Amino acid sequence: MEEPVDTATAILASAAVLLREHTFDDISYRALADEVGISERTVYRQYPTRAHLLAALSNWIEQTHFPLPPFVTVADFRAAVHERFHAFDASPAYAYVGARASAISPTLDAEPAYITRAIEAMLDVAAPTLNRRDRRRVAASLRYFSSAMFWARLRTGFDLDADEICDAFDRAVGTVLARLLDATWAKP
Numbered sequence: 001m002e003e004p005v006d007t008a009t010a011i012l013a014s015a016a017v018l019l020r021e022h023t024f025d026d027i028s029y030r031a032l033a034d035e036v037g038i039s040e041r042t043v044y045r046q047y048p049t050r051a052h053l054l055a056a057l058s059n060w061i062e063q064t065h066f067p068l069p070p071f072v073t074v075a076d077f078r079a080a081v082h083e084r085f086h087a088f089d090a091s092p093a094y095a096y097v098g099a100r101a102s103a104i105s106p107t108l109d110a111e112p113a114y115i116t117r118a119i120e121a122m123l124d125v126a127a128p129t130l131n132r133r134d135r136r137r138v139a140a141s142l143r144y145f146s147s148a149m150f151w152a153r154l155r156t157g158f159d160l161d162a163d164e165i166c167d168a169f170d171r172a173v174g175t176v177l178a179r180l181l182d183a184t185w186a187k188p
Contacts, residue, residue, distance in 0.1 A: 058101030
């Protein structure tokens with residue numbers, strides 16, 4: 001017996017399937033409705049605008065295809081991001097949706113993303129004496145350099161592959177962290 005799926009999730013799953021053959025802009029609400037077996041109006045009820053659909057699809061893809069491995073240390077964080085960038089290379093259409101949603105979607109939640117909170121928690125442990133302002137600045141930098149947007153910019157702008165993007169990420173993170181005073185870091 002199949003597990004029941006809610007309509008919103010079915011729409012997102014169908015959109016993800018259609019992304020294998022079409023760009024996001026080429027996926028119509030009619031095509032989604034036909035794929036799921038519902039009316040076009042039902043799709044509009046779930047996602048009133050394309051921005052709502054883009055944001056929801058990005059979040060769904062993030063959770064189902066690009067879950068971030070847990071990390072506690074900076075080394076764990078780097079390894080998790082490397083794994084993530086290789087996953088982006090394996091499914092670039094999905095990664096581009098995430099990059100686009102974070103760049104233009106006005107409907108994304110104001111609540112910080114899981115990765116933002118995880119980076120801040122990592123910094124709380126790794127650099128306990130870092131003041132709040134600098135911790136937020138460092139977290140924002142690390143968040144950007146670990147994002148689908150960063151990956152997409154390097155992939156399309158410089159034609160880099162995942163390994164090369166990981167190298168650029170490591171250099172960027174190294175530069176950000178090198179600016180912190182030695183006294184900031186927790187001693188083992």
